[in-house]
Amino acid sequence: MNKLNKNSSTALYQQLIDEIQNMIFQGELSEGDRLMTETELSEAYGVSRITVRKAIEFLVEEGILIKKQGIGTFVAQKKLRRKMDVFMGFTRSCELDGKKPGTKLLSTELARADAKDRERLKLHGSEKILKIRRIRLTDDVPVIIEENHFPQKYAFLLGEDLENSLYQMLSDHGIQMGGGNRRVSICPATEEEAQILGVAAGDPLLFMQDWCVSSEGEPVHTCKSVINPQRYVLEINTVPEVL
Numbered sequence: 001m002n003k004l005n006k007n008s009s010t011a012l013y014q015q016l017i018d019e020i021q022n023m024i025f026q027g028e029l030s031e032g033d034r035l036m037t038e039t040e041l042s043e044a045y046g047v048s049r050i051t052v053r054k055a056i057e058f059l060v061e062e063g064i065l066i067k068k069q070g071i072g073t074f075v076a077q078k079k080l081r082r083k084m085d086v087f088m089g090f091t092r093s094c095e096l097d098g099k100k101p102g103t104k105l106l107s108t109e110l111a112r113a114d115a116k117d118r119e120r121l122k123l124h125g126s127e128k129i130l131k132i133r134r135i136r137l138t139d140d141v142p143v144i145i146e147e148n149h150f151p152q153k154y155a156f157l158l159g160e161d162l163e164n165s166l167y168q169m170l171s172d173h174g175i176q177m178g179g180g181n182r183r184v185s186i187c188p189a190t191e192e193e194a195q196i197l198g199v200a201a202g203d204p205l206l207f208m209q210d211w212c213v214s215s216e217g218e219p220v221h222t223c224k225s226v227i228n229p230q231r232y233v234l235e236i237n238t239v240p241e242v243l
Contacts, residue, residue, distance in 0.1 A: 003046050012047050016055040019045070021064065024075055035065065035073040063233065077231055089177075090136050090144065091165040102137035103163040106145075110155065120211050121151050121219045128152045132162060135196060142196050143232055146225040154221070170220070177220065180212035187226065197228040206232065 004015045023029045036044065041052045056073055059065040066076040094101035113121070113129045121129065129149045136144040148166065150157065160169045167177055187207040194201040206227035212220050 006046075013051045013054040013058070016041070016045060016047065016051065017058055020055065020059060024064065029075050031075050031077050033075045034071075035075070037072065089165060089167040090146075091168070094138055099138045100140070101165075102140060104135040104137065104142075105162045106133040106135060108132050108158060108162065110152065113149075117149055117222070120222050121149065123151060130155050130157060132157070132166075134162065138231065141231065142198065142228075144225050144227045145193055145196055146223055148221050148223045150221045151219070166221075175220065176215040178213050178215035178217065180210055182211075183209045189226070193226050197226075199228055199230070205229065 004012050004019070006012065008015065020029070020035070029035070035041070035056075038049045038052045038056070041047075041056075042049045045052075056065060056067075060067055060073075063076055065073050067073050091101040109131050110128045111131045113123050113127065117123060117129050118127075123129070130152060132148045132150070134146055134148075135142050136146060156173065157166070157169060170177065185207045186204050189197065189199050189201055189203045189205050191201050193199075193205065194203065197205070199205070206225075206229050208223075208225040208227060210223040210225070212223070214220050
């Protein structure tokens with residue numbers, strides 16, 4: 001721990017931000033560790049509490065620290081960042097973010113299609129769907145519970161290891177993904193979801209609905225995902241509106 005340089009052109013609160021981030025990066029502070037109080041930080045670094053408060057507020061806004069009312073400030077859990085403006089599977093998102101992807105298969109079945117399945121997947125008659133439920137993990141921690149619906153012609157996936165990337169399996173069968181549509185909302189965690197994702201029943205979760213097509217524009221699957229927002233960030237890049 002070093003005193004901050006009051007003669008530096010870098011603002012003191014920014015120096016403190018850098019100091020705390022370095023402590024996290026170097027492993028001196030880990031996820032869930034409690035930070036010193038504002039008074040302790042002020043005395044340790046020789047700066048005012050206003051400076052300390054400004055640095056902490058910035059790190060909380062960035063999701064690096066988290067405040068717990070009446071308890072203190074803690075190092076936040078690392079979140080997977082996933083770009084919304086690029087079509088990309090979960091496995092690839094983890095790899096690009098420097099995290100280890102993982103999957104646990106919950107169930108598979110050939111099930112009756114509902115009206116929404118028939119419309120979105122362009123099903124005919126009594127054609128069934130292949131339903132695949134899985135838990136997605138980052139660095140061995142459950143983050144997402146997903147349910148994929150495929151047209152029955154994709155039943156060949158039952159012969160694959162469904163704890164690997166579905167998109168890689170499809171690619172191995174000559175099916176390239178071309179994009180899709182995504183909707184994001186909020187839903188309360190059920191008892192099952194809470195147990196799996198390590199939250200309390202009723203806590204808000206991200207609810208993501210995907211409709212995905214092949215590079216040829218044919219429907220491939222729909223996916224419903226419930227996501228622990230404490231470990232997941234959706235990132236959107238915007239561009240100026242063209243008038």
